[in-house]
Amino acid sequence: MPKRRSRRLRKAAFLAVAAVLALLAPGTAAEARAPGARDTAAAPGIPPLTDEQGRTLTLRGWNLADKEHRGDEAPADITERSLRDMSAQGFNLARLAVFWDDLEPRPGHYSERYLRKIERVLDWAHRYRVRVVIDAHQDVYGPAFGSHRGIPAWATRTDGLPYRTHPDDWFAEYFEPAVQAAFQHLYEDDDLRRAQARMWQVLAGRLADHPAVFGYDLINEPMGRLREGEGIPDAARRIEATQITPMYQRVAEAIRRVDRRHWLFIEPTPAAGEGVPTGLGRIHDPKVVYAPHFYNAAMEAGRDYDPASGWLSAYEAAVVHYPRAMRIPVFIGEWGPLNSSLPNMARFYADALTSMSRYATGWASWTWCYGGAYCAMDERGRFQPNKSRTAEPYAAAVAGSVRTVSYDAGAAVYRLTYTPRGKGVTELSTPPSPRGWHITVRGPAHADVTRVRPGERGVVRIRAGVGAGTGEVRVTVTPG
Numbered sequence: 001m002p003k004r005r006s007r008r009l010r011k012a013a014f015l016a017v018a019a020v021l022a023l024l025a026p027g028t029a030a031e032a033r034a035p036g037a038r039d040t041a042a043a044p045g046i047p048p049l050t051d052e053q054g055r056t057l058t059l060r061g062w063n064l065a066d067k068e069h070r071g072d073e074a075p076a077d078i079t080e081r082s083l084r085d086m087s088a089q090g091f092n093l094a095r096l097a098v099f100w101d102d103l104e105p106r107p108g109h110y111s112e113r114y115l116r117k118i119e120r121v122l123d124w125a126h127r128y129r130v131r132v133v134i135d136a137h138q139d140v141y142g143p144a145f146g147s148h149r150g151i152p153a154w155a156t157r158t159d160g161l162p163y164r165t166h167p168d169d170w171f172a173e174y175f176e177p178a179v180q181a182a183f184q185h186l187y188e189d190d191d192l193r194r195a196q197a198r199m200w201q202v203l204a205g206r207l208a209d210h211p212a213v214f215g216y217d218l219i220n221e222p223m224g225r226l227r228e229g230e231g232i233p234d235a236a237r238r239i240e241a242t243q244i245t246p247m248y249q250r251v252a253e254a255i256r257r258v259d260r261r262h263w264l265f266i267e268p269t270p271a272a273g274e275g276v277p278t279g280l281g282r283i284h285d286p287k288v289v290y291a292p293h294f295y296n297a298a299m300e301a302g303r304d305y306d307p308a309s310g311w312l313s314a315y316e317a318a319v320v321h322y323p324r325a326m327r328i329p330v331f332i333g334e335w336g337p338l339n340s341s342l343p344n345m346a347r348f349y350a351d352a353l354t355s356m357s358r359y360a361t362g363w364a365s366w367t368w369c370y371g372g373a374y375c376a377m378d379e380r381g382r383f384q385p386n387k388s389r390t391a392e393p394y395a396a397a398v399a400g401s402v403r404t405v406s407y408d409a410g411a412a413v414y415r416l417t418y419t420p421r422g423k424g425v426t427e428l429s430t431p432p433s434p435r436g437w438h439i440t441v442r443g444p445a446h447a448d449v450t451r452v453r454p455g456e457r458g459v460v461r462i463r464a465g466v467g468a469g470t471g472e473v474r475v476t477v478t479p480g
């Protein structure tokens with residue numbers, strides 16, 4: 001996801017076409033739900049993400065991506081400050097963009113320097129208790145097509161087809177014949193399939209034992225070749241079913257030869273962002289996460305959120321089908337508006353957070369940087385307008401069966417009910433607040449602290465006590 005408005009317009013157009021078709025689909029909700037107190041229990045039929053202790057997880061975080069620096073300079077924009085500041089606001093997850101063109105600049109030659117830099121970022125993440133999803137990021141395939149990043153030039157085959165840049169309309173370049181041919185060759189050529197699998201084996205083999213690693217996002221926003229006269233939803237489902245699904249299976253099997261422990265995150269095409277149900281098939285692996293992105297066409301073009309547009313409801317109605325059918329968790333890998341200061345953006349954050357909480361284990365907003373547009377923070381290290389709404393109390397890990405979860409954003413009151421299991425520790429995260437937080441625990445458990453001081457992030461540990469497994473624990477977090 002780029003940072004400049006001018007580079008989002010074609011993607012907005014692409015998503016807008018998909019959105020119109022999605023909203024015409026039978027059974028799609030047409031009105032956004034009203035904001036307010038929200039029940040954040042998982043949607044029926046969608047399992048939660050869990051850790052190695054079997055605890056139910058909630059992941060809240062941001063993307064980390066430096067697309068400007070490459071080679072010896074990569075990734076200069078990602079510093080220890082990024083992880084420290086993210087953690088200090090209560091976030092526990094970073095989706096870290098890694099570029100194949102930096103990792104393997106020549107066939108079979110992997111950059112030890114780049115691997116060490118990735119490990120350095122992971123070391124910072126571990127220091128600040130942030131889990132990391134390694135994202136194999138690409139935009140417009142890779143550097144064979146101008147300034148883009150991702151798949152190396154040596155792994156790019158265009159069949160001699162034309163390509164031209166669109167300086168003010170970068171997403172249009174996905175529809176250039178040469179780029180579409182490159183994707184098809186990646187999916188279909190045996191040697192490129194092997195190269196992609198080998199790259200992932202090198203990366204996962206190197207990082208498998210790092211304590212910060214939580215999982216691997218196998219490719220960012222995969223695309224493909226549209227056939228003449230084919231509509232976007234039909235093309236997306238065909239590409240997902242016949243090309244992207246087999247690719248994910250190949251990569252999953254390659255990773256499992258060196259790492260059987262971490263989660264695998266799989267994405268649909270960007271068409272899913274506007275309520276087009278995915279055509280992905282089953283990936284035969286016990287630890288798969290569905291990781292769509294969550295962007296709106298109008299807001300990608302810089303316009304304000306329209307609560308009556310039906311987009312958010314259409315997205316939610318469509319996105320749950322695949323994870324329910326496959327019985328896998330959902331994680332939103334990217335989301336967030338270009339301009340968070342517009343009049344309806346407070347309502348957008350309320351609606352979006354409420355919606356995602358109904359079906360997703362967590363999310364990573366785009367993007368943690370210090371500046372304008374999509375950046376979480378301004379140049380002085382303060383949240384941009386409305387983005388502080390992403391920092392709220394949540395149960396990062398629950399050692400037991402979650403019964404109910406709710407958060408009233410207006411009153412800033414968080415409630416959790418669960419049945420404890422074994423001797424595991426439930427972890428509660430609270431962001432810094434001028435008033436601090438009070439924590440009340442009732443039932444067979446006790447918290448290590450009952451108050452978080454003003455201005456501090458809280459990590460509250462709740463341990464099961466006498467009667468665990470037979471009674472409910474009720475946790476309430478209130479300001480003051």
